[in-house]
Amino acid sequence: MTGQTSAPAKVILVGEHAVVYGMPAIALPLSQVRAYADYDICDHALSVHAEQDSQPLFRWSGNGEAPQDPLAALVQLTARHFGASQLRGKITIRSDIPIASGLGSGAAVSAALGRALAAILKRDLPDGALNDIVYEVEKLHHGTPSGIDNTVVVHEKPVYYIKGKTLDFIRITAPLHLVVADTGIAALTRETVSHVRERFRSQRRQTRALLENIGALAKQARSLVETGESWQLGELMTRNHELLRQLGVSSDALDRLVEAALVAGACGAKLSGGGRGGNIIALVDENTMPTVQAALLTAGAKQVITSSVIEKSASL
Numbered sequence: 001m002t003g004q005t006s007a008p009a010k011v012i013l014v015g016e017h018a019v020v021y022g023m024p025a026i027a028l029p030l031s032q033v034r035a036y037a038d039y040d041i042c043d044h045a046l047s048v049h050a051e052q053d054s055q056p057l058f059r060w061s062g063n064g065e066a067p068q069d070p071l072a073a074l075v076q077l078t079a080r081h082f083g084a085s086q087l088r089g090k091i092t093i094r095s096d097i098p099i100a101s102g103l104g105s106g107a108a109v110s111a112a113l114g115r116a117l118a119a120i121l122k123r124d125l126p127d128g129a130l131n132d133i134v135y136e137v138e139k140l141h142h143g144t145p146s147g148i149d150n151t152v153v154v155h156e157k158p159v160y161y162i163k164g165k166t167l168d169f170i171r172i173t174a175p176l177h178l179v180v181a182d183t184g185i186a187a188l189t190r191e192t193v194s195h196v197r198e199r200f201r202s203q204r205r206q207t208r209a210l211l212e213n214i215g216a217l218a219k220q221a222r223s224l225v226e227t228g229e230s231w232q233l234g235e236l237m238t239r240n241h242e243l244l245r246q247l248g249v250s251s252d253a254l255d256r257l258v259e260a261a262l263v264a265g266a267c268g269a270k271l272s273g274g275g276r277g278g279n280i281i282a283l284v285d286e287n288t289m290p291t292v293q294a295a296l297l298t299a300g301a302k303q304v305i306t307s308s309v310i311e312k313s314a315s316l
């Protein structure tokens with residue numbers, strides 16, 4: 001028996017980095033860009049493959065210490081969750097989400113793989129349980145993740161996230177039109193998070209003020225996200241970018257793309273995710289979407305994705 005599972009990419013609309021320090025942040029799923037796991041239930045010990053490689057990434061032997069490899073750890077945690085000592089089958093992973101680009105590729109691959117394992121075991125894996133497992137694996141990727149990436153990717157819903165608080169999903173009633181542009185520069189979230197941590201140690205007062213200001217923007221943004229007030233929301237996003245720049249997690253390439261989007265008529269723009277490389281997001285109205293998209297490509301974006309985000313149950 002064969003099948004496919006998947007999970008989406010994500011963007012952080014407001015509040016990255018501050019969310020690690022207990023401030024609120026807002027994240028949205030990017031449903032048209034996804035990671036996939038193709039599974040084949042067969043009688044061999046489980047092997048996990050990447051689409052492009054003939055050799056498996058690893059074979060599951062069912063014993064041993066907690067692996068440091070994030071995907072092997074995901075398999076072990078999922079097997080433990082189900083009390084399964086044996087896993088049989090073949091899983092092939094494929095992802096359209098660029099790696100180390102702030103779009104949640106690690107969390108999406110983990111979520112797709114966890115779902116494929118549940119399918120192989122013919123067991124139900126509710127999103128809450130999968131989210132807990134993916135969060136454990138995110139710790140191997142990031143060190144001290146807030147949990148926002150796994151939450152938005154696993155639940156595939158816009159979320160107003162505060163670390164350690166009950167999940168609070170946002171109902172978006174008017175579409176938010178986004179243009180997501182990739183600098184093409186890979187940057188590890190683990191490194192930018194540790195840069196902020198170091199800054200928090202050495203310049204505590206100033207860094208705390210920046211993080212609190214970012215958190216305040218996320219708080220203000222919430223109702224604007226719900227009602228689709230793009231211009232006011234865009235202004236908050238641009239202010240958020242400036243605070244992230246002061247925090248030291250932007251780069252010339254990110255600043256250039258943000259500027260190009262604003263000049264081309266975007267309502268607002270900012271880096272999204274860990275920063276230093278990866279993607280920017282620009283909030284646009286429907287009419288300016290093509291102009292902003294073209295301007296970002298001219299300014300050097302390696303790839304541009306457009307997305308209109310609205311809650312599935314709300315009507316356009």
Ligand code: MEV
Pocket residue numbers: 012015016017018019020102142144145146147148149189193272273274
């Ligand atoms: C990464 O997408 C968001 C960060 O705030 C890290 C985290 O929340 O774990 C930079």
